[in-house]
Amino acid sequence: MTERASGTPPLLVLGKVRQILECFSVEEPDPTLQQITRSTGLPASTCQRLVHNLVREGFLDRDGDRYRIGMAFVRWAAPGTVGRDLVRLVRPVLQRLRDETGETACLYVRDGAFRTVVAVAETRHVVMRLFKVGMVMPMHAGAPGKVFLAHDPTARADVLAEGLRRFTPHTPVDVAVLDAQVEQAGNDGYSATFSERHEGVGSISAPVFDQAGELVAVLGIGAPTQRVGPADVDRLAPAVVAAGAAASRALGFRSATELG
CATH class of the missing domain: 1.10.10.10 (Winged helix-like DNA-binding domain superfamily/Winged helix DNA-binding domain)
Known part of the structure; x- marks a missing residue:
């Protein structure tokens, strides 16, 4: 009616x-x-x-x-856009990344100084780090935040305004240290961090761009450091970077090489 x-x-x-x-x-x-x-x-x-x-x-x-x-209006509309477009298009990429690496794959979007999980492809390992859609986490602690900071010039001011809270002895709480990590993430095309938000958890993340070349999300894997530790980065990072590129292509992004 x-x-x-x-x-x-x-x-x-x-x-x-x-x-x-x-x-x-x-x-x-x-x-x-x-x-x-x-x-x-x-x-x-x-x-x-x-x-x-x-x-x-x-x-x-x-x-x-x-x-x-208004930007507030754009922010209010974002969940509808995410639900209909971004998650739908990227979910198959997350599932392939999960199958290829064996680890939980997540997709994140940014809201100010925080990142939110909007899609998850869960590992089949019995021992795992739990990720759920809707989880909100700080930007400065963990690999996804480093990627957001490396590719979104507006993110740094939001993070510094919120403050660099310490979660573990490995959390970057010094601005110079954080800036160096962000610069490395930009140079490498991915970020790998360990025990920054929770002890014993490692993560590797890469950017996702839209057709205009703007960063719209970050994807990556997270797991206990027994399976995703510093020694595993060379093995796992290429898969994460490839997944980020595949997700970007699904959203219409074309690299300079692809454009010829």
Whole structure:
């Protein structure tokens, strides 16, 4: 039963908000208030009031006399995008990585100073490190965070603002140490860390890029250091890097070599 059929009157203001939001597109991402008013056909005073309210609530951002979809709105929409696109396309890659390495493979996205697990292909080993969808972890401790920091220039400020909390004796809590690890991750194309967030746990991670070449996620494996330790990096890292490249291709990314 629709709202109209149930007798519930529609909220007319939502229709007007929808009209305003439909003024934003890839081709026209930052219209002026005058353009929005003209496109919607709303009275100028109504349009101005609604646009200003949308800015205040984070739905829109303002830069001079132009407006863009707000970053808060983008963040709110991210779970829907992840659920429909990123996870669906990358899940087969995670499963292959799990089968090839024998270890749990995870996909992470970033939210400020934290990373969240959005997909898991679980190892069949009896002894394992438990990862669950929805787990939230700090960026500075563990291999996935190093990869985010290496490829997302906005991540460092968020991490430093949150602070470098110590979880184990191996957690990087010195900014210079963290920066050196991040630089190495960028140079190597992957990161490998051990016992930074939990004692006895190792992880190896690589970046996932979208068709525009932007970092959208990080994938990797995690396991007890008996199976994923420093001596195993040369054996396992190429598989993780290849999985990151395969996931990127699934999202439409093409390297300079592939583009010819």
